[in-house]
Amino acid sequence: MRAADIKKSLIVGAGVMGSSIALTFARVGIEVALVDLNEKSLDRAVRLIRSSLNTLADHGSISSDEIPSILDRIHFSTDLKTSAHEVDFAMEVVVEVEDVKKRVFSELDELIPEDAIIASNTSGLDIFRFAEIKRPERLVIAHWFAPAHIIPLVEVVPGPKTSPEVVHSTAELMKRLGKKPVVMKEFVRSFIVNRIQNYIAMAYFEILENGWATAEDIDLAVKTSLGIRLPIVGVVQNMDFTGLDLVLDLMKSYGASNAFIEQKVKQGHLGAKTSKGVYDYNGRSEEEILNKRDLLYLKMLDHLESINAYQPI
Ligand SMILES: NC(=O)c1ccc[n+]([C@@H]2O[C@H](COP(=O)([O-])OP(=O)(O)OC[C@H]3O[C@@H](n4cnc5c(N)ncnc54)[C@H](O)[C@@H]3O)[C@@H](O)[C@H]2O)c1
Structure with a gap:
């Protein structure tokens, strides 16, 4: 069909x-x-x-x-x-x-x-x-x-x-x-987005349960940080801006490891600063890459402010 x-x-x-x-x-x-x-x-x-x-x-x-x-x-x-x-x-x-x-x-x-x-x-x-x-x-x-x-x-x-x-x-x-x-290439429970969303949910359940922040403050924190970055760089490309070497160090500090990231670091593919990380920036300079990203972030910020997005519905 x-x-x-x-x-x-x-x-x-x-x-x-x-x-x-x-x-x-x-x-x-x-x-x-x-x-x-x-x-x-x-x-x-x-x-x-x-x-x-x-x-x-x-x-x-x-x-x-x-x-x-x-x-x-x-x-x-x-x-x-x-x-x-x-x-x-x-x-x-x-x-x-x-x-x-x-x-x-x-x-x-x-x-x-x-x-x-x-x-x-x-x-x-x-x-x-x-x-x-x-x-x-x-x-x-x-x-x-x-x-x-x-x-x-x-x-x-x-x-x-x-x-x-x-x-x-x-x-x-x-x-x-x-x-x-x-x-997707094959079935895995919760697919892509719910898999990611489930981990996020576990984190805010924990914050709420322990009273570490209010519901309003959690949402405001997410909207004014991840909410601006996610539409532009997603979750994976964001690591190219953090730097994969730093991502690996952070992971180690939590006692975790990841073969995918380790291999990138071993190859010297650290992200925007080496023009290659998870993504390939085809020899573009770090300044060029950051300039493109930042103009998009600024437009996103203007838009979110223009629709009053930080207020709860
Ligand atoms: N709600 C969401 O945000 C969301 C998002 C993605 C996927 N889903 C999935 O979509 C599916 C439906 O979710 P929903 O939120 O629309 O649920 P819902 O409860 O609003 O609707 C389900 C409908 O199915 C009907 N139904 C039950 N048995 C039936 C049958 N044998 N024949 C015909 N109709 C029958 C019910 O009467 C009901 O109207 C679920 O599998 C859910 O996991 C939901």
């Missing part, structure tokens, strides 16, 4: 994520069947989708004239069997409970056409271990981030039996939806 040929999608689970994902498909002209267990859940989905569309219109991302046709493309239903008819791409977005997901995968495998893709929005379950489906080559993870109609990233994660074509088509489809897919 090529991404460009996908005309009809099915989303199972019309909660926070399913509603937002349905809106994203419908926005680019793809028909969506949005399925949940009961009318109450579907009523909530209608309210959530309408409200999100209004926010997008308020911001100018869409015009309010487009809203009725986007809504017309979403077909709300409690009947999975009818909704699965002639579907090209199905997303499982039900609760994060192994048994529930397992049942949905089996139902989808029976009901949707043989060449249709089954993608799961699991936050980290090893669906490839427990899914019982006849065609495991068409099962893939497409992990979105809330609010799914706004945040660009979708992590595309293959299982041991997922076909490369399914991975490719899923990533291409995400691009068609206006997303920025990142394809």
Whole structure:
């Protein structure tokens, strides 16, 4: 199934994520069947989708004239069997409970056409271990981030039996939806972002629990430091600016080590100061590299201040 040929999608689970994902498909002209267990859940989905569309219109991302046709493309239903008819791409977005997901995968495998893709929005379950489906080559993870109609990233994660074509088509489809897919080489629990986020969570849980700082001060500290750097250098490239030799010394002072960093230091690839670290700066001078980074930081600062970003919501 090529991404460009996908005309009809099915989303199972019309909660926070399913509603937002349905809106994203419908926005680019793809028909969506949005399925949940009961009318109450579907009523909530209608309210959530309408409200999100209004926010997008308020911001100018869409015009309010487009809203009725986007809504017309979403077909709300409690009947999975009818909704699965002639579907090209199905997303499982039900609760994060192994048994529930397992049942949905089996139902989808029976009901949707043989060449249709089954993608799961699991936050980290090893669906490839427990899914019982006849065609495991068409099962893939497409992990979105809330609010799914706004945040660009979708992590595309293959299982041991997922076909490369399914991975490719899923990533291409995400691009068609206006997303920025990142394809992982293999499944690992929590993928990239939740893996990182989980470590951050452990740190602030500890600070809160011990009363070392207030919730407001933790958030302000993060917003006025990492919050400015992360969009420009991410987490990995940031080490090139710290200096990989310093990163290694810091790690040693905590009694830790890392073969990846040790090798870079051994090779003399210390970061911006040697024009090569984790990234290759192709012989550019340290001043040139820092100048480019700092202009971006200054623009980011101006922007964050202009939207009053340091205040709590
Ligand atoms: N909330 C987030 O920020 C977030 C982010 C990324 C991924 N996820 C993942 O997305 C999935 C859904 O999360 P959510 O936050 O939208 O949850 P939610 O509780 O808001 O929605 C889940 C929906 O699934 C429905 N459901 C349960 N069993 C069903 C079935 N058999 N058939 C049809 N519908 C069924 C429920 O009625 C509910 O409406 C989970 O796997 C979660 O881990 C959530």
